[in-house]
Amino acid sequence: MRPSERQADQLREVSITQDFTMHAEGSVLISFGNTKVICNATVEETVPPFLRGKQQGWVTAEYGMLPRSTGSRMRREASAGKQSGRTQEIQRLIGRSLRAAVNLKKLGERTIFVDCDVIQADGGTRTASITGGFVALQIAIEKLIGQGLLAESPIIQNVASISVGVYQGMPVLDLDYAEDSTAETDMNLVMTEDGRFIEVQGTAEAEPYSMEELNAMLALGKKGIEELVAAQKAVMA
Amino acid sequence: MRPSERQADQLREVSITQDFTMHAEGSVLISFGNTKVICNATVEETVPPFLRGKQQGWVTAEYGMLPRSTGSRMRREASAGKQSGRTQEIQRLIGRSLRAAVNLKKLGERTIFVDCDVIQADGGTRTASITGGFVALQIAIEKLIGQGLLAESPIIQNVASISVGVYQGMPVLDLDYAEDSTAETDMNLVMTEDGRFIEVQGTAEAEPYSMEELNAMLALGKKGIEELVAAQKAVMA
Amino acid sequence: MRPSERQADQLREVSITQDFTMHAEGSVLISFGNTKVICNATVEETVPPFLRGKQQGWVTAEYGMLPRSTGSRMRREASAGKQSGRTQEIQRLIGRSLRAAVNLKKLGERTIFVDCDVIQADGGTRTASITGGFVALQIAIEKLIGQGLLAESPIIQNVASISVGVYQGMPVLDLDYAEDSTAETDMNLVMTEDGRFIEVQGTAEAEPYSMEELNAMLALGKKGIEELVAAQKAVMA
Amino acid sequence: MRPSERQADQLREVSITQDFTMHAEGSVLISFGNTKVICNATVEETVPPFLRGKQQGWVTAEYGMLPRSTGSRMRREASAGKQSGRTQEIQRLIGRSLRAAVNLKKLGERTIFVDCDVIQADGGTRTASITGGFVALQIAIEKLIGQGLLAESPIIQNVASISVGVYQGMPVLDLDYAEDSTAETDMNLVMTEDGRFIEVQGTAEAEPYSMEELNAMLALGKKGIEELVAAQKAVMA
Amino acid sequence: MRPSERQADQLREVSITQDFTMHAEGSVLISFGNTKVICNATVEETVPPFLRGKQQGWVTAEYGMLPRSTGSRMRREASAGKQSGRTQEIQRLIGRSLRAAVNLKKLGERTIFVDCDVIQADGGTRTASITGGFVALQIAIEKLIGQGLLAESPIIQNVASISVGVYQGMPVLDLDYAEDSTAETDMNLVMTEDGRFIEVQGTAEAEPYSMEELNAMLALGKKGIEELVAAQKAVMA
C-alpha cells in the first residue's frame, strides 16, 4: 500500500492553469498533487553566441525553488551565490527535453527561455517542470504564430515527463516526497507522445534493480506519459 | 489623471490569501493590483551567532523576483551568482521594518525568516512585501502560541507599507509601474498602526521636492497605511 | 546633553582639503569631526552600455572603508569577495544624489566616477561622502571647462547631505558614532542649496517617530545643509 | 561501419595501471583506448557533518579535466571560478555509483574521496572514471584491511560503467569521441557484477529512441560490463 | 640621467607620519616621494585555526590600492569580487617579511594584522608598505608592552624594503613609476638592519641580467635599506 493510497499505476491529480502570470509570452501553473511549479516562457529575438548566423533558434531552461517550497527552509541560491549541482543538473535536463520537442531550424533565430520555479514541492518537481514547461513553450509559440512571426509551428510532437520507482519492492508511478525519499529506485522518464524516449534516468538508491524491474517501471511510465500528454492537449484545446 | 484612472488617494485593490503554500509556518499571497508576492514565514529554533546567549530572538527577510515577474525577463540572481544591490537594499528594509513590529526579547531564542518572492510585478513590490510579510509573520507567531511555545504574542502593533509620489506635479498614493517609472518623486513609507514612522525613504527622480510636497505625500501615506492595516486585521479576524 | 557637548543644532567641525591626491581629476579630503573621507572624481570619455548613443553623460559612485577605519577591524571587502549590502546601499545613494546635482545632457557622453574611501570613521560617513563627493565632482568639471571640453557647467546647484536623529528624546543634528549607535531614530537628508529634498531616509532604530519629531529633524537638517553648502562654496571660491 | 572499425559489441582496449601516483591510498591510471583518467582514492578519518555520530562512512568523488585533455583547450575551471554543470553532474554520478558498491556501515566513520582527473579525453571519461575509481577505492580499502583498521571488506560487489548508443541507426558499445559527438542516442550504464543496474542514463541527442533500441543497448552494455569487471578483477588478482 | 634627476644611489624623500588614523593600535602614513601608503596595525587576541594551542602568535598583512591612487582609475577589487593575483602576491610578501622581524613565540597567542592601503601610487608601493608596515607593527607592540600585555618586545630587528633596478643600462635605487615602467630589470629587496636578506625578488622585464648587474643592484639596495632603517628609528625615537 502506497502512503498516498494510490494504485501502483495511478498519477496524482494533474492540473494545468494557463496565463498564471501576465508578462510572460507563455505562462502556466502546473500541479502534480501538492507539487506546484510556475512555468514561464520568454521569447527573445537573439540566439546565444555559439549559434549566431547558423539560422536556427534555441530553447533553454532555468529551474529554481522558493526557499520555503520544501518542508524545511532551504538556503536561497541567489544568497548562497551559486546554484547547486542538483539545480544545474535539473535545468540542463529540462532544456534538453524541451529542445527535443522543437525543430530548432524552424524556430528561426530566436531563443525561448523556460523558467520553472517551484512554489510548493512534494516530489516530482523536475517531471512537473518538463510537462508544464512544454505547455508554456507551446503557448509562446502559438503567440509567435498569431503575431505572424512564425509561419508554422516548429513543435514536432508533445513531450512530457513522469517519475517511476520501486517502493517496498513494488514498481510504482509518480512518486510523491514520502515515497521518493524511501524508494529503492527512482527513475525519471521523458517521452514523446508516440511512446519513444528522450531521457531515461534511473538511479538505485538502496538496492540495484533488475532488468525485470526496469521493464515494469518503463511500462508504468508509458501509461503515465499518455495521460499527461492528454492533459497537455486538453488545456490547449 | 492617473494612467490607472484612480483617484490621487486611492489604493489599488488589495487582497491577502492565507495559507498560500503548505509547508511554511506562515504563508500568504498578497496582491496590490497586479503586483503579487508570496510571503512565507519560517520559524527556526536558533539565532544568528551575534545573538547567541542574549535571550532574544531575531526576524530577518529575503526578497527575490521570478525572472519573468517583470515585463522583460531579468537575469536569475542565482545564476548570476549574486544578489543585486537593489535586492539587498530591499531585503534589508523588509527585515528592519518587520523587526520594528516585534519585541525580540519576548520572541525567545528563535529566528523567523520571512521570504518575499515576487511572482508578478507592477510597482510597489517592496511595500507589498512588508505588508504581506507582516501577516505571514503574525500567522507563524500565532502558530507558536497555539503550540504553547510562546505564552503571549511578541507583536507590538501592526506594521504596513505603501508608496507615495509626485506624478506630473500631483501627489499620489500607491504608484503602479506606469506611474513609478515616470514619477518625479518616489517615496516608500513604513508605518505603525498608530500613525508613526518606521521608515521614510523618498527619492527625487527628476526634480527635488519641496517641504509642501513632502507633507502632502506623508498625508496620503497615512491614509493608505490605515486601509492596509484594516486589510491585515480583516484577514486575521 | 550630547556626548560631544555640542548643541542640538551644531555641526561638527567641517574641513575640506582640495587636491588631496595627485592623479584624480578632482580630489578632496573631507572631515566631519573625526570622520575622514577621501573623495576622488575620475573622468572617463565613455558611458555605460545602457546610455550609448543617448547623447548624455553619467555620474556614478563607489564607496569603501579601510579595514581599520573603524573601532574594531572590519573584514576587507576585496578579500571577502563581495561588497556588503550596506556598502552597495550607500554607493547607490551617493550616485543618485550626485546625479541630481548635474544636468546629464549637458555633461556630454562621458562618465564621472566618484570614489569615496573612508580612512577614519566616526559616524556620518555617507553624508560626508556626498558632501565631499560633490566638491570632487565640481573640481573635475571645472577642469573639463578649463580644458575646453565643456563650454558651460552642467551643475544645476550644490548638493549636500547631513544626518539628523532623535537622541534620548531630543532631535539633534550630525550624529557622531557614539550618538548614532544609541539613537532612537537616524535620518539622512540630501538636499539642494535652495532647500529642497533629493533624499529623505529615516529609520526608527528603537521606537517609531512621530510627525512632530520628523518635522523637528527636517528643520535641523535644513540648517545643517545651509552651513555645508557654505563650506563647499568657500573651498571653491 | 564504426569509425574505429570496431564491432558493434567491441570495447576499446582497456588497461588499468596500479600505483600510478605515490601519495594516494589507492591510485590507478585507467585507459579506455585513448581516454586516460587518473583515479586517486584518499582515506580521511572523518565524515561530513550530516553523518557525524551515525556510525557509518562516506564515499564521494570529484572529477576534473586537464585544460588540454581535449581537442581544443577548455578553460580551467579553477580559473573560471566554478565547476561547470557538466562537471558537477558527472562527479555526483561517480559518487552515487561508488557508494552503491560499498556497505557504508561496515566502512566505519571515515570518508573515501575518489578524485578522477582526465589527462586525455576521447569519449567515455565518466564511464572510465567509475570503472577505474572502483579499483582505486578497492586498493584503498585493501590497505585499510592490511593496516588492521578494517576487519572485513565493506565492498558488496564490483561496479563498472560503460556507454552504449545508437550510431547511424546501429546500437553500439563504448562510444569514442568521434562516435559520441554524432550519435543519435548516448546512454551511460552503471552496473553491478551480478548484472543489475545502479544507473541508467540515456539521452536522445537527435531522435527519440524506441523500446527496441533501448533493449538492444542494454544487452550490449551487459556484455561490456562483464568484460570490465573481469579486467578489474585481473588487476587486483 | 634619471627622469627624477636623482643620483643612481639616491632614495626619494622618505617621510613617516605617526598616528595617522585614530583607531588602529599602530598607524603610520609613509611616503616614498609621491607614493603614499597608510599602514594600520590591528591587534586581535586570537590566532588562526592552524596555530591554535601552539603557544605562538601570528603576523599577517593585507594590501589594497584606492581605485584612483593610480594615473588611470583601476577597478575596485571589492566590486570586481576578488583580489588580483598581483594584490595577493604583494600581501603574501608583506606578511612574510614582517613575520621575519618578529619572534612569534614571544608575541603570545595573538594576531597582528597590518593593512597597507595605497592612497597615491608612484612606484614602490610594496617596498613602502613593508617599510611603513614595520613601524605600524612596532607601535602596536609598544602599546602591548605599555599595557603590560607583553613583558618584552618580540621584535628581533628592524626590517625594511626597497626596490632596485637596471634603467637604461644603469643600476639605480628606488624606482619611481616612470623608471619602473621602462626598466630592464626590477628587483625588490627586503633586508634586516644587520644587512642580511629576507627576500630577493628580481625580474628581468626586457633583458636577462648578469651576475655583475645583480651585484651592483644588491650593493645599492644595502645602502638604501640602511637609510630606511635610520628613518624608521628616527620616528620611534
Added chain:
Amino acid sequence: MRPSERQADQLREVSITQDFTMHAEGSVLISFGNTKVICNATVEETVPPFLRGKQQGWVTAEYGMLPRSTGSRMRREASAGKQSGRTQEIQRLIGRSLRAAVNLKKLGERTIFVDCDVIQADGGTRTASITGGFVALQIAIEKLIGQGLLAESPIIQNVASISVGVYQGMPVLDLDYAEDSTAETDMNLVMTEDGRFIEVQGTAEAEPYSMEELNAMLALGKKGIEELVAAQKAVMA
C-alpha cells in the same frame, strides 16, 4: 648529509617524456625525481585584448595540482571556486619566465598557453614546470614552423629553472619536499642558457641569509641550470 643522500650540488634524476598527451601542440611529462608535471602547450590564433593590433604574440601559463598530488589531499581549486594566492603567484612566474625566452614580435599574432599540471609533488613543482614548459613551448613552435605558419623560430635561447636553498647551514641544489619544508632559505632561480638571470626569488624561511650564502646559492644554481639546459636540448635533438 641531505635526507636524499645527494651531494650538495647534485640534481635529482631529470627525465622529459615527449608527446605525453595526444591533443596538445606540445606535450611533455617532466620529472625532477618524484615530482612529475604534465606540461601542455596550446596554440591559439588570437591574442588577448590588450595586444590586439600590436603585431605581436603572447605566451601565458596556468598551473594546477591534482588534489592528491601531495602527501595529504588538498582541496580542489575548481571546487573551492578560486585559485589560491600561491597558485596565482606560481603561474604568473611561469608565464613571465617563458615570455623571456621568446621574441613576441616574431611569434606573430597568436597566443601560446602552457598548462602545467602537477600529478605528483615532491618539492620543486614550479621549477619543473618552467623547465618542462619551455620544452612544450618549443615543440609547439617547431610544429608551427613545420606547418609553415612561422618562418623562423622566435625562441631567443633556452630557459630553465631550479631551486637552491640553505639546509642545516649548507647551501644545496634542487630541494625535495623533505628538504624544502625544513630549509632555512628557499630560492628559485630562472636563468638563460648563457648564465643570466630572468628571476631570482629567495625567501628566508627561518633565518635571514647573508651575502655569502646568497653567492653560494647562485653558484649552485648556475651549475644546475646548465645541466637542465643540456637535458632540454637532448630531448629536442
